[in-house]
Amino acid sequence: MSWTDERVDLLKKLWQEGLSASQIAGELGGVTRNAVIGKIHRLGLSGRGQPTSTIKRARRPRNSAPVRQQRQTVTVGATALQAEVEVEMEVEQETELQPVHALVMPISRRLTIEKLTERTCKWPIGDPGDEDFHFCGCDSLESSPYCEYHAGVAYQTSDPRRRMKRAANG
DNA sequence: CCCTGATTCGC
DNA sequence: GCGAATCAGG
Numbered sequence: 001m002s003w004t005d006e007r008v009d010l011l012k013k014l015w016q017e018g019l020s021a022s023q024i025a026g027e028l029g030g031v032t033r034n035a036v037i038g039k040i041h042r043l044g045l046s047g048r049g050q051p052t053s054t055i056k057r058a059r060r061p062r063n064s065a066p067v068r069q070q071r072q073t074v075t076v077g078a079t080a081l082q083a084e085v086e087v088e089m090e091v092e093q094e095t096e097l098q099p100v101h102a103l104v105m106p107i108s109r110r111l112t113i114e115k116l117t118e119r120t121c122k123w124p125i126g127d128p129g130d131e132d133f134h135f136c137g138c139d140s141l142e143s144s145p146y147c148e149y150h151a152g153v154a155y156q157t158s159d160p161r162r163r164m165k166r167a168a169n170g
Numbered sequence: 171c172c173c174t175g176a177t178t179c180g181c
Numbered sequence: 182g183c184g185a186a187t188c189a190g191g
Contacts, residue, residue: 003183021174022173022174032184032185033175034185034186035185036184037174037176037177037184038182038183038184038185039182039184040175042182042183046176175189176187176190177187177188178187179186180185180186
């Protein structure tokens with residue numbers, strides 16, 4: 001695939017919408033997230049408004065010394081003195097927990113295209129193009145684009161409520 | 171381990 | 182210009 005005008009346009013759009021590179025890559029198809037990121041940079045679109053969060057990495061030449069896998073195991077001395085106490089307590093206020101019981105998934109996450117990866121349920125909800133259109137977004141099964149619930153819906157019955165009832169009754 | 175973007179550089 | 186490999190971080 002090449003960067004046609006249309007694809008670049010879509011790339012820009014999705015990037016501006018805040019989608020991740022991998023998501024955009026998936027949306028475009030035929031490209032990897034690296035390709036997307038590379039293009040983003042070439043277009044000078046990096047940054048995306050996001051403040052300096054993960055920048056500041058130290059660049060180091062890797063051409064001279066390929067060092068494929070820096071597995072040199074540099075055993076320095078006095079490792080015991082490296083008491084790097086990094087206790088970070090994070091009190092989870094627990095805002096809106098969703099139990100998500102097995103097979104019971106009436107409420108979908110409000111995922112548009114964000115966070116949709118190969119491991120998130122891509123069950124479409126609503127009409128495409130509609131403002132309410134989104135995806136389930138729950139954890140998908142292995143080798144399946146859908147979560148447990150929607151996988152069942154997709155491959156068996158056409159009425160989700162039957163399965164829900166079934167699950168509820170045992 | 172999952173993911174994110176950033177950078178380098180051979181092609 | 183392109184993007185895989187790599188890097189740095191959450």
